[in-house]
Each structure stands twice: as structure tokens, then as C-alpha cells.
Amino acid sequence: MSISRRSFLRNSAAGGVALAAPSLIANVARAADGPIKLGSLHDLSGPLAATGEPMVYATQLAVKEINESGGLLGREIELINYDTQSNIQLYSQFAQQLAVRDKVDVVHGGITSASREAIRPIFNRFRTMYFYNTLYEGGVCDRNTFNFGTTPAQTVEKLVPYAMDLWGKKVYIIAADYNYGQITAKWMRKYVEDNGGEVLSTDFFPLDVTNFGPSISRIQAAKPDMLLSAMVGGNHTAFYRQWVAAGLKDEIPIASTTFGLVNEPATLEAAESNGVLGSYGYFEELQTPASKAFVDAIKAEHGDKTPYINEPAAATYEAVHLWAKGVAIAGTADRMPVIEALETGLSFDGPSGNVLIDPITHHVTRNAYLAEVKDKAWNVLETFPDQQPLDTAAVCDLKANPNDTTHYEIDI
Amino acid sequence: MDIAIIVGLDIISGIASLLLISAGLAVIFGMMKIINLAHGEFLMLGAYTTVLSVSAGVNIWLAMLVISPVVVGLFGVIVERCLIQFLYGRLVDTMLATWGLSLVIVGATTMIFGNTIVGVASPLGGFSVGQYQTSLYTPFLAVMAILLMVLIWAVMRFTRAGLIARAVMQNPEMAATLGVNPAKVYMATFGAGAAISGLAGGLLAPVAGIVPTMGAAYIAKAFITVVGGGTSILWGLISASGLFGFINQIAAFLTTPVFGEVILFISAVILIRLLPLGISGKFFKGRL
Numbered sequence: 001m002s003i004s005r006r007s008f009l010r011n012s013a014a015g016g017v018a019l020a021a022p023s024l025i026a027n028v029a030r031a032a033d034g035p036i037k038l039g040s041l042h043d044l045s046g047p048l049a050a051t052g053e054p055m056v057y058a059t060q061l062a063v064k065e066i067n068e069s070g071g072l073l074g075r076e077i078e079l080i081n082y083d084t085q086s087n088i089q090l091y092s093q094f095a096q097q098l099a100v101r102d103k104v105d106v107v108h109g110g111i112t113s114a115s116r117e118a119i120r121p122i123f124n125r126f127r128t129m130y131f132y133n134t135l136y137e138g139g140v141c142d143r144n145t146f147n148f149g150t151t152p153a154q155t156v157e158k159l160v161p162y163a164m165d166l167w168g169k170k171v172y173i174i175a176a177d178y179n180y181g182q183i184t185a186k187w188m189r190k191y192v193e194d195n196g197g198e199v200l201s202t203d204f205f206p207l208d209v210t211n212f213g214p215s216i217s218r219i220q221a222a223k224p225d226m227l228l229s230a231m232v233g234g235n236h237t238a239f240y241r242q243w244v245a246a247g248l249k250d251e252i253p254i255a256s257t258t259f260g261l262v263n264e265p266a267t268l269e270a271a272e273s274n275g276v277l278g279s280y281g282y283f284e285e286l287q288t289p290a291s292k293a294f295v296d297a298i299k300a301e302h303g304d305k306t307p308y309i310n311e312p313a314a315a316t317y318e319a320v321h322l323w324a325k326g327v328a329i330a331g332t333a334d335r336m337p338v339i340e341a342l343e344t345g346l347s348f349d350g351p352s353g354n355v356l357i358d359p360i361t362h363h364v365t366r367n368a369y370l371a372e373v374k375d376k377a378w379n380v381l382e383t384f385p386d387q388q389p390l391d392t393a394a395v396c397d398l399k400a401n402p403n404d405t406t407h408y409e410i411d412i
Numbered sequence: 413m414d415i416a417i418i419v420g421l422d423i424i425s426g427i428a429s430l431l432l433i434s435a436g437l438a439v440i441f442g443m444m445k446i447i448n449l450a451h452g453e454f455l456m457l458g459a460y461t462t463v464l465s466v467s468a469g470v471n472i473w474l475a476m477l478v479i480s481p482v483v484v485g486l487f488g489v490i491v492e493r494c495l496i497q498f499l500y501g502r503l504v505d506t507m508l509a510t511w512g513l514s515l516v517i518v519g520a521t522t523m524i525f526g527n528t529i530v531g532v533a534s535p536l537g538g539f540s541v542g543q544y545q546t547s548l549y550t551p552f553l554a555v556m557a558i559l560l561m562v563l564i565w566a567v568m569r570f571t572r573a574g575l576i577a578r579a580v581m582q583n584p585e586m587a588a589t590l591g592v593n594p595a596k597v598y599m600a601t602f603g604a605g606a607a608i609s610g611l612a613g614g615l616l617a618p619v620a621g622i623v624p625t626m627g628a629a630y631i632a633k634a635f636i637t638v639v640g641g642g643t644s645i646l647w648g649l650i651s652a653s654g655l656f657g658f659i660n661q662i663a664a665f666l667t668t669p670v671f672g673e674v675i676l677f678i679s680a681v682i683l684i685r686l687l688p689l690g691i692s693g694k695f696f697k698g699r700l
Contacts, residue, residue, distance in 0.1 A: 045522060047625050177670055205669045208629040210620060211429055213422040213550065214665035214672065220544050221415055235629050237621030241531060245547035245619060247538025269533040305526060 035078035036333045038063060038320070039098035039128075041109030041119065046086025047233050048111050050262045054306065054313035055133065056081060057298045059108060062320035072327050080104060088118050095119040099126035105333040106323055108133060108316055113180045117407060120145055124405055129335050131323060133315040135257075135280065137183035138389065139408040140362075141396035143339065146323075147363045148315040148355070150281040152187035153391035154368045156257055158384050159279035160191035160228070162370055163255035166277075168225025169197040174215070174239070176232035176258075177204035183409065184230040184257055187391070190412045192228075200224050205236065212239045216246055229256040237264055244272040253277075263308045265373045276373045281366050282314035282352040283378045294351035311352070318350035322357065353385070361396045363389035414542030419665055421541075425550040427657030428557035429616065433630045434637040434649060435560060436609030441638050442645040443581045443601045446496065446506050450514035451634055452627020454606050458484045458613020459622045460521065466532045472618075473535070480614030481607040488606020492599050500598065514627065521624040534618040549619060556615055560608065565646055568700050577601060578700075636680040642690020646700045651691040656680065 040059050043052035063079045066072055080102050082094040091110070098104045099122060107123060108131040110116040116132050123130040123144060130145045138151030164171070171192045175181035181204060189199050200222040203215055219227065231239055240259075243249060255277040259265075265273050284295055294317065299306050323338070325346050330337035343359040353367040368387045371378040395408040437451045448454075458480040465475035495513060499506045536548035568574035579587040580597045588594050620626060637656055641648025659679050664672025687694050 045519075047623060049522070050526075203668055206673055208632075209669050209673065210629050211426060211661075212669075213425050213546075214419070214661050215669055217415070217418045217422055217544065217546070218665060220418070234621040234623035234626060237531070238619060241534065241621070242547065242619050245534035245536070245538065245549050247540075247545045247547070251545065267530055269531075272533060307526075 035076040036072055036327070037078050037080060037102060037104040038323075039102060039104035039107040039109070040079060040081040041084050041091060041094055041098070041107060041115075042081065043086045043111055044083040048086040048262075050307045051111055051134075051310065051312060052084075052086075054298070054309045055109075055111070055316045057302055057306065058294075058309075058313040058317035059320055061294075061297055061301070062317045062324075066321070066324050072324055073331065073333070077324075084109075084115070088115055091115045091118045092122065095122040096126075099123060099128045104128065105327075105335075106131065106338075108319055108323075110134065111312070112178075113137060114178060116140070117179075120407075121405075127335055129323075129338060131316075131319045133319045134312045135315075137180055137187070138363075138391040139183075139395060139410050141392065141398065141401075141408055142405045143362065143398050143402050144335075144405070145362060146319065146342065146357065147361075147389075147392075148319040148322075148366075149312060150366065150368060150387070151363065151389050151391050152184060152191075152257075153389060154281065154366070154384075154387040155279040156184065156187045157191055158368055158370055158382070158387075159255055159257065159277060160188060160197075161195045162279075162382070163226055163228070163253075163277050164192070164195050164197050167253050170200055170223070170225040171197055171228055172200050172219050172222055172224035172226075172252075173202040173228045173230075174219075175202070175204055175230035176236065177206045178232075181205075181230045181232065186412050188228045188230070188257075205231065205239075207233050208235055210235050210238055212242045215239075216242060216248070219252070220248070224252060227252055227254045229254055230258050231256070232258055233262065237262070237268070240264065240268055240272055240276075244269075249275075259373070260308065260378065261310055261312075265376050265378060266308060268376075270375050273373045273376070277370065278373070278378070279368060279370045280311040281368055282311040283369055283371050283380055284309040285371070285378050285380060286351070286369070288351070288353070290349060290353075291351040314351045318348055318352065318355045321350065322346055322348045322355065356386075358389060358393070360399055361389055361392045362398060363392050365389070414544050417541045418544045418546055419662070421546055421550050422665060423658050423661045424554045426661035427653050428550075428554040430633060430637050430653040430657045430660075431557040431561065431649060432553065432612040432615060433609075434634040434641075434653060435564070436605045436607075436612060437634045438638045438641065438645050438649045439564070439608060440602060440605035442643055442648070443577060443605075444500075444598055445503070446500075446602075447503065447510070448605070449507055449511040449631070450491075450517060450627075451510075451609060452629075452631035453514045453517040454484055454488065454609035454627075455613035455616070455630055456521065456622070456624065456627045457487060457517065458610035459617040459620060459626065460525065460530070460613075461610065462614040462617040463530045463532050463622055472532060476614035476617065477611070481611040484610025484613065485603045485607030488609075489599060489603040491606070492602040496602060497595065497599070518624045518627070525624070530622050531620070532618050547619075553615060560611070561646060561650060565700060568646070573600070633676075636677070640680055640683050640690055642687075642692035642694075642696075644690075644692030644696045644699050647696035648690055648692035651695070655683070655691070 042056045063077050084090045106129045133148040135149035175185040326338045326342040330341040347356040356365040365388045368384040370382040371380040461480040461483045462475045538545045584594045637652045641652035660676040663675040
């Protein structure tokens with residue numbers, strides 16, 4: 001009998017499947033009694049670590065609370081966390097590892113929109129449920145993904161008119177030069193114009209710009225009533241320093257959608273940051289009992305050096321708890337039953353208030369807060385209860401198109 | 413008119429900060445032909461030294477002008493003794509070693525001080541030019557850059573140490589036969605280069621966002637300045653900083669910050685294509 005190359009390949013492939021099959025079966029059997037696995041992808045080193053650290057603390061806290069109250073379906077939750085080191089390539093690599101090798105039941109994580117778009121297709125391909133818990137520009141429409149962070153319709157829409165009422169109609173926009181900054185700047189322009197204002201100019205800054213002198217001169221030449229900032233990261237903090245050094249802080253006030261995400265109020269001098277307005281889905285300074293308990297629990301565990309506990313941390317905590325609620329109702333950690341359970345419109349009372357899943361967009365209806373920096377901390381001025389993700393709702397209907405996986409750039 | 417003065421000040425500030433961030437690298441590269449990829453981290457250590465000294469209650473001027481250069485200079489000497497001295501004449505190996513060193517420094521700083529941004533407030537106020545305002549710190553940086561250049565020039569030109577340094581730079585073997593110990597000269601040079609980087613880091617601390625990874629934002633510009641300038645330490649540095657600082661700032665003002673960066677790097681590429689040995693390889697041959 002002659003063995004052609006083709007038949008040899010076919011036979012050995014069949015043999016391989018036969019050999020692999022028993023181990024597949026064994027895996028399934030083990031998974032049923034072993035722990036439920038929760039994967040976590042957050043930056044614990046590199047430029048984004050100040051944001052990632054409290055998110056991991058919040059994940060650990062939620063997992064601990066669930067395990068201490070008897071676990072989920074009688075099983076422990078096992079947390080598998082990888083440090084993505086602020087590196088997109090590691091996001092892809094660890095996402096594959098979580099899905100294929102660790103075979104986790106769910107993944108929470110991703111900070112920048114760029115990292116989310118790197119890992120979201122991977123979780124779709126390997127059918128692993130995914131939660132993205134950072135505030136972002138809106139528009140993700142994907143049945144496998146749940147988005148717990150605020151979007152511009154929930155925060156920017158409140159921030160812009162509030163600031164314009166205080167300061168005036170002529171606005172100058174500065175933003176980081178990647179998808180978050182570009183899209184957020186569009187939203188800012190829309191809300192400025194909706195409220196009868198005028199955008200004098202929009203400047204984008206690459207993340208490694210360190211000398212803002214010429215831009216500060218441009219801004220002065222334009223004579224705006226206020227600045228809207230979506231600057232991101234350590235280098236961009238220098239903008240606020242150089243702004244204050246030029247003596248402009250009391251001349252032209254600033255409202256920002258990103259100020260505070262890497263702890264700016266605590267690290268800039270009070271004189272440099274007093275009066276900056278911001279709007280998020282959560283502030284550490286919120287004085288509700290749930291918020292205080294949340295902050296105390298994290299600080300008790302991690303001490304004084306804990307970075308600022310920001311919206312992404314609170315949203316992560318709420319997302320883990322809501323996912324657990326979905327698993328408990330579905331009676332299994334399998335992907336589709338849990339997604340269907342969550343789509344019944346489950347809600348959870350977390351540190352930021354009530355969080356309600358919107359089945360149409362897989363985003364959440366949550367409270368938004370508006371605050372002002374005062375003596376290195378946020379002073380919460382206004383609460384806007386139950387804000388819906390209207391921006392994403394304008395483009396996304398997962399009931400009608402359950403197979404959609406697009407990240408819509410919402411046409412404004 | 414006012415706007416011209418303000419833009420002029422921006423250009424001066426751009427040139428001054430390029431001079432400051434590149435000077436330490438230029439000294440080490442020009443004298444020792446060593447490419448120090450940990451240069452950005454030396455700047456970062458200088459900035460951290462200033463911030464930590466100020467938060468420990470030290471006067472900010474003392475912290476920037478004395479403590480930062482001394483601390484980073486000593487650190488440079490230690491690095492030279494423990495790492496660089498074994499790698500002289502091996503260009504690629506020094507690049508690899510200093511790159512590894514930069515990762516170690518970033519990692520260690522993160523472990524000790526954490527990832528959050530730290531900083532000090534600018535010690536000088538602002539002033540007005542017509543209806544425009546700018547920072548007094550800008551002219552101060554320019555004065556410091558000029559003083560640093562004068563200092564390097566004076567040391568190289570008038571002191572015995574400068575004479576020996578120039579001799580070793582031109583021909584290490586010949587200098588060695590005349591009784592100079594090149595190893596000591598190299599150690600001192602590396603220390604001096606590190607000290608200048610420390611000074612630059614300290615001076616930038618009030619106007620920068622200080623995180624362990626901040627070096628990465630400066631190192632590319634420092635390198636194109638030094639490479640564009642060529643081997644002559646002083647004139648290469650001054651001409652390249654002047655050219656690139658002017659192009660970067662004027663482009664950022666007239667267009668957007670994005671194009672400011674793009675135009676800067678394109679002009680650097682064109683410059684290296686036209687003058688492969690840098691500006692000083694063509695115009696200031698053999699000068700300091």
C-alpha cells in the first residue's frame with residue numbers, strides 16, 4: 001500500500017483528534033466541579049498603572065466578597081489576573097492565553113479604547129464573555145461585550161452646558177491624539193454647539209508632547225472663555241503645569257473629561273488644579289454609605305498608598321457583582337445563558353448608585369456626577385440620576401441585530 | 413507685535429529645553445562614543461531627585477541646581493564603574509546594556525515611588541506681554557541653557573581637565589602614552605554627562621509630568637539633536653538645538669502640535685541625508 005502525503009496527513013489528523021478527545025471530555029468534567037474562572041486584564045505597570053491598579057483592587061474585592069458569601073452556584077471564583085504593562089501587544093497575547101489556555105468563563109478588563117479593540121475580537125472568536133469597565137467614547141455594539149463605563153451622553157453632555165453657564169460661550173478644545181480624544185472632541189463640539197456656543201479651535205496632542213508653549217500661545221491668541229480638555233497620561237499633565245506657570249489659570253478656566261483619571265488632583269499643587277471641573281460616573285469623595293464602604297474596604301486592604309479610586313474601579317466592582325448575579329440566575333457560568341440572564345435588565349446597587357443593564361446596547365444606565373477640584377480633592381457639586389447611554393442607543397440595537405460586533409463611530 | 417514676542421519666547425524655550433535635555437547625552441557621546449540609551453532615565457532621576465528634595469523641605473533652587481546634578485552624577489559614576497567600563501569600544505553592547513539599564517531604572521523607580529505622577533509647582537510666576545501672558549520660567553530656562561553652554565566651553569577651553577579631556581577625545585592612545593589614564597577620564601566624563609542630565613531633569617521638573625516612564629518622551633528628541641549636531645559637543649549641540657527647536661515650535665504654533673512633531677522628525681531625516689556627519693561635521697569641523 002502506498003501512502004500519499006495527503007492520506008498520511010488525513011490519517012494523522014484523525015488520530016490526533018481521537019487522542020485529544022478523551023482529554024477534552026476530562027476538561028469539561030473537571031470544569032463543572034472546579035472553580036469558576038474570572039480573567040482580568042489590567043495594566044499594573046507602565047504609564048496606565050495608576051488607572052489599572054484600583055481596577056484590580058476592585059476586582060479582588062468583589063471576588064472576595066462573593067467567595068466569602070458562599071461562592072457562586074456553590075463554587076469558588078478563581079481570579080486570574082495578568083499585568084498587561086500598558087502594552088497593546090501583551091493585551092492580545094494574554095487575551096488568547098485567558099481564552100485558550102486558562103479557559104476562563106468571563107474576562108473583565110481593558111483600559112484604553114485601543115486595548116479594548118485589540119482584545120474584543122479575540123473574545124468573540126473564542127466565545128468568552130467580556131466586560132469593558134472604563135469610561136469611553138461610546139459606540140461599541142457587541143452581544144458578547146458589556147460596557148460598564150460612562151459614555152459622552154452621560155457625562156460630557158452634563159459637563160459642557162454647566163461650564164458654559166458659568167464661564168461663557170467661546171470654547172477651545174484640547175485633546176489627546178488617539179481614538180478616545182478624537183471622538184470625545186467631536187462630542188464636545190456637538191454639545192457646545194447644541195448649547196449655543198462656538199468652538200474656536202480643536203488641537204490634538206500626541207501622547208509624548210512635553211512642551212506646550214506654542215499651544216498655550218495659540219490658545220491665548222484665540223481668546224476663549226474656557227478650555228475643554230481630554231488630555232491623557234503623564235506627559236499631558238505637564239500642560240496644566242505650564243498653563244499655571246504662564247499665569248493663565250485664573251484667566252481661562254478648564255473643564256475636563258479626563259482630569260483625575262491618573263490622580264491629577266492629588267499630584268498637582270492645589271493652586272494648579274483648584275477650580276477644574278470634571279464629570280464622571282463615580283468619585284471617591286461620594287459620601288453615600290455604599291461608596292464609603294467600598295472605599296474603606298479597598299483602603300483597609302491596600303493602605304495609604306492606594307491610588308485614587310476612580311470611576312473605572314467602581315464600574316469594575318459593579319460589573320463583577322452584576323456578572324455574578326447573572327450567573328446565579330442562569331444557574332450556570334456558560335456564556336449564552338449568562339448573557340441572556342443579564343439581558344433581562346438586571347441591576348445592582350453599587351458604590352456609584354443603581355446600575356442597570358440596558359439589553360439593547362449592553363451599556364448601563366447609571367448616575368453621573370459633576371465635581372470641582374478643591375484643595376487636591378473633588379468636591380461633588382451635582383448628581384444626575386439614572387443617565388442612559390443615549391449616544392450608543394442611537395446606533396446600536398442588539399435585539400434587532402444580535403450578530404452585530406461593530407464599534408460605531410457615532411455620526412455627530 | 414505682542415504675538416511675535418510671545419512666539420519668539422516659545423522658540424527660545426524650545427531651543428533651551430532641547431539644549432538642556434541633549435547636553436548630557438552629547439558630552440557622553442562626543443567624548444566617549446558611547447550611546448547611552450538610559451539617558452532619558454537619567455533625566456527622570458534628576459526630576460525625581462528635585463521633587464523628593466522639595467517635598468522633604470529643601471529649597472527648590474538648591475534641589476534643582478545642586479542636589480539633582482550631584483545625585484545623578486554620582487549615580488553615573490557608579491553605572492560607569494559597574495557596567496560601562498567593561499564595554500568600551502563595543503558600541504552595540506553598550507547600547508544593549510544601557511537599554512537594559514533604562515528598564516531596570518524605570519522598574520526600580522516604579523517599585524519604590526509608584527506610578528502616580530508627582531511634581532513641584534513652578535517657582536516663578538508669569539508676566540504679561542501686551543494682552544498675552546507667559547511664564548517667567550521660560551526666560552529662566554534659556555538663561556540656564558546659556559550658562560551651561562558657557563560652563564562647558566570654559567571648562568573644556570581653559571582648565572587642565574578640559575585639556576586632558578580634549579586630548580583623550582582626539583586620540584586616546586596618544587593621550588595614554590603621554591601619561592593620561594583614559595579610564596579615569598572616561599569615568600569622570602560619564603559622571604559629568606550624568607550630572608548635566610540630572611541638572612536638566614531638575615530644571616524640567618516644574619514644567620513636566622513626572623512619572624517613571626517620562627524619559628521615553630525626551631530621549632528621541634535628545635538623540636536627533638545629538639546626531640543632527642554631530643561630534644562637536646558645543647557647536648553641534650547649539651546649532652542642532654537652534655534649528656530643531658525653531659522648526660518644532662514655529663510648526664506647532666502655525667499648524668498643530670501633531671504636525672509640529674512630524675515636521676521636526678522629517679527635517680531631522682532630511683538633515684541627516686544631506687549632512688550624514690551632522691551639522692558640525694560640515695561647518696564646525698574640529699571645533700569644540
